[in-house]
Amino acid sequence: MPFTLEHTDSKTKARTGVFKTDHGSFETPMFMPVGTIGTVKSLSPDDLKSCGAQIMLSNTYHLYLRPGTEILEEFGGLHRFNRWNGPILTDSGGFQIYSLNDLITSSEEGVEFKSHYDGSRHLFTPERVVDIQRSIGSDIMMVLDYLTGNPADYDTAMEAHLQTLRWAERSRNHLNSTKPLYEHQQFQFGIVQGGTYSDLRKASADGLMQIGFDGYAIGGLAVGEDAPTRRKVTDECTDYLPENQARYLMGVGKPEDILNGIELGVDMFDCVIPSRNARNGSVFTYSGKLNLRNAKHRNAKGPIEPGCTCYACSNFSIGYIHHMLKINEMLGLRLATTHNIHFYLQLVKDSRKAIKENRFAEFKQEFLENVNR
């Protein structure tokens, strides 16, 4: 088993653990910076390490379109191509096909979609998605899932869950009947669907556990539902899922969403918010968000966050980053991204510490009071 549960907070469901891969281990709860097409936008692998990253996320769908599996295989997989030598998790692309409106048809066989780059047509089956992730060589691969937006009516949500489950079984069978292309082991996570319906989520979780995966993701959230609903579904899912395996809440979210997820027993997170916000000049601090493009920051001599140890805060003033953003200088985007990724990684690091000290609830409350003050 790649995941070892280490400690559960005495007052919440929050927990710490370690996930071990052939490219090294990562501690949980962990945030995975998103490098969709191989690179976290503007950051080198060394930058990413200096932010405290222990694992990065990339995307099967995007890598399949560019650079394509032929190139990835020629280079010996994504690790050798992008020079990130830590663990890599790849999402399957189900969410991208759904969210980019690239879907043409969906059938029992799989999903047909058109490339948003050149309009060419492609078929993703559960088996093909495993094969592509073999070419990528990710340490953790996700099954192809089928999702709907929220709210969805019961029948639609059930259909999505059942389709996801049937595909999950095919995915696992295909994984078991194929071998890694490179010298390292590849784990596979199932994805719980079922919309906002408790019984469907339970049936989905049970079905996946019966197949048996190396970890379980909660999918179909952050796609239109409100925060209380997201919380309820997450809470139920972590109850349904096995204690001793890793749980990954996909695509969530803001710092407060991450803390909610941790409180409910989630171990892994990813989201484009820290990097995307940074490119708009919006940075996170422990006392709330700042927009660095705002003219009031032009002569600010301090760092984004006093005491922050990230490369941006250790070296540059808010005023200079403001100047760079105003002149569209790439270094400004890089520094803002560096700070935000570091902020998220510091948040999960602080969370792990708080869990080990059985004071996660207080930590979370204090954080929320500070940022909303």
Place this chain on the structure above:
Amino acid sequence: MPFTLEHTDSKTKARTGVFKTDHGSFETPMFMPVGTIGTVKSLSPDDLKSCGAQIMLSNTYHLYLRPGTEILEEFGGLHRFNRWNGPILTDSGGFQIYSLNDLITSSEEGVEFKSHYDGSRHLFTPERVVDIQRSIGSDIMMVLDYLTGNPADYDTAMEAHLQTLRWAERSRNHLNSTKPLYEHQQFQFGIVQGGTYSDLRKASADGLMQIGFDGYAIGGLAVGEDAPTRRKVTDECTDYLPENQARYLMGVGKPEDILNGIELGVDMFDCVIPSRNARNGSVFTYSGKLNLRNAKHRNAKGPIEPGCTCYACSNFSIGYIHHMLKINEMLGLRLATTHNIHFYLQLVKDSRKAIKENRFAEFKQEFLENVNR
């Protein structure tokens, strides 16, 4: 005297030396990477250092418009603002006003121009340009010069030289009657004009030497003349200029132009070519240029230049940089820029070594044979 001449090649006019500033020394011949508005596009100060940079160039005109002298003074000058703690040379802006077509009128008093950002009107006088460079705190400032494109008729070239000379005198007087705003010394270079006319160039050089500067630049080249003419004018100017002071050939150029300049006794160079070419995917190697965007590089597993010690070549394949450029990933631009800046700095480093060994002519010939093969 800030400049110390160390060795002159036995067979050419090429020479080595050291230029000392309060922010450290730089060896000559030296290439100065261009950070127009404070940053060499895409590179942090640490990146720039890792390329081997010993001095950077920035631009009075651009910094005056953004962020403006008020901000620069509040931060205690450009070094504290952009966090480059080595020497900085600032060009005066004469060339930008000329080349950006921002000029409204030119008179004995100075040049009036409109900002290309917001259309606002501004007056640059020789004195004002010194004041702005006091606000910037550059280690080496350039006088405001007046230039024409090439070819220019004799009268136009004479007018440009005479105007430049009268402004140079006012510039020097103003420098001598003002003090640095920060704790370090600021040197000032005069600029030789006179188009392609030998007698005008001589008169210009003589006039400037009579005023007395801390170094001399050759201006008004790389603005339309052919290569043999550029060579002739450079050769004459270095004959006219004092042996024991630094000579700076402004805005030149390609690697072969740099080598020509070195051969003719030039000590300092700047040019946007390495950084601008990089952003178009064009990189320099000792066996000629490569366009990394070209599809033939998609599965190239080696570095841009085998044996190159730059960050890009030490870590990344051509194929991955190609992929990043195709997906418009900023890291691709940064790595290509890193390589090209490193290439230029390696070129002047190798030149210094060759000069010290009295084999600069052979070094230059070998380089040209390789790149043109």
